[in-house]
Amino acid sequence: MKPTLRxxxxxxGVSRSTVSNxxxxxxxxxxxxxxxxxxxARKMGYPGPNPTARSLRRGFVGAIGVLFTSRLSYAFTDPFAVQFLTGVAESAELHGSSLLLVPLPADAAGARKAVENAAVDGFCVYCGGDEEGEIIDTIRGRGLPFVTTSSRPRAQDRWVGIDERAAARSAAEHLTGLGHRRVALLADSxxxxxxxxxxxxxxxxxxxxxxxxxxxxxFADAFAAVGVAWSELTVLSAADNSRAAGAAAVLPPDALPEPTTxxxxxxxVLALGVLDALRGAGRRLSVTGFDDIAEAAPAGLTTVLQPGVEKGRRAAELLLDPPVAPDAQQILLPTTLVVRTSTGPAPRS
Structure with a gap:
């Protein structure tokens, strides 16, 4: 039988509280x-009080949860996710806190259960998808603080992020300025x-x-401004957010109908996959990405830079050391369009 504190x-010959002390x-x-x-205790083989139970009793766990999509491996394979986690970890280290990566099952019930069972002091919601509202309601139900990076935060949420729509529009405006009108838009799922x-x-x-x-x-805003309606844009879906999936999405013969430019x-990562596929097919089109990960510059990829490490760092700081002023609890980070060789003027014909 496993030895107990009792x-x-x-x-x-002492009380249980004395052993606990x-x-x-x-x-x-x-x-x-x-x-x-x-x-x-050592002679009896008793390992000490359960650290999780002890921390929960005192109301402090010493860990923050980072909510991801259902694929936990995404946190280690997606370059931007790695940047974000690096920033979160840097802030957590300064506050003596640990990280718990919490993957969210695809079904709503499973996602709620994952949030309910996580032994953490609060959450950074990195990627909650369309069900993020339910997830945040579950966190609120536990009475825990959270920070979201959602593109649509509530007025009362602690939030750090970018203006996703304006950032994407800057990339599309760059292409419309180069004369591009027949284009394809690519995203995963x-x-x-x-x-x-x-x-x-x-x-x-x-x-x-x-x-x-x-x-x-x-993207659509910029093309609408030059008279190209949403219905005139080709929309491509990748199986997931990976380089291989980006290449596969543009390989079918009808994916990029002539005269897509x-x-x-x-x-x-999707844009880099597109460049791979176009290079293999001997085809030249202008390509833009989003994030400015490390692989973007060597590939000459025109992209939107968003500060991934800073985003993670500021999110963790909002959670672990929140400012008192309500108007300081939402942080809008800047983005920059980085123009490289993957884009150029649209062909005249």
Whole structure:
């Protein structure tokens, strides 16, 4: 039978609280008594109080949860996610806190359960998708603080992010200024239950994921300003947010109908995949990305720079050391269009 705190207390002849203090509040005991308790516990094979249970009792766990999509591996393979986590970790280290990565199952019930069961002091909501409102309501129900990076925060939320729509519009305006009118827009999982490749999206408002919807809307704004309607834009859906998926999305013969002259991708990894595919096919189109990850510059990718590490750092600071002033609890970070060789003037013919 596994030894218990009660058994150690009985063996030493002290109360259970005294044994607990030997581990958690050693200043409450004499050096001799504490050593006798620890020696007895070691001989009996008792490992000490459960750290999770102890932290929950005192109302402090010493860890913040970072909510991701259902694929936990995304936190280690997506370059921008890695930047964000680096920033969160830097702030957590300064505050003596740990990180708990919490993947969110695709079903709403599973996502709620993941949030309810996470032993953390608060949450950074990195990517909640269209169900983010339910997730945040669950966090509120637990009475825990949170910071969201959503593209549509509530007025009372702690938030750090960018103007997704305006940032995307800047990339599209760069292309319209170069004369591009026949273009394709690329994002991952544009609509639920649709195959990768060209998809029909009656209206940009039909796109469920808020960040994807805002970026596509920004692209559409710029083209609408030069007389190109949403219905005239080709919309491509990638199977996921990866380089291979970006390449696969533009390979079908009908993906980039002639005379498509440019592809605007909602992330750099998708854009890099497009460049891979075009290079293999011997085809030259203008391509833009979003994020400015490390691989973008060597590839000559024109993209929108958003400060990933700073975004994570500021999010963790808002959670761990929130400002008193309400108007300082929402932080809008700047973005910059970085023009490189992947874009150029549209062909005249």
């Amino acid at each position: 058994a150690v207390a009985e063996a030493v 030997a581990y958690g509040r050693p200043d409450q005991l004499s050096t001799e008594l504490r050593q006798r308790i620890l020696d007895t 544009v609509l639920p239950d649709t195959a990768a490749g060209r998809v029909r999206v009656p209206d940009v408002a039909d796109v469920p994921h808020p960040t994807t919807r805002e970026r596509l809307a920004g 440019a592809v605007l991708a909602c992330s750099d």
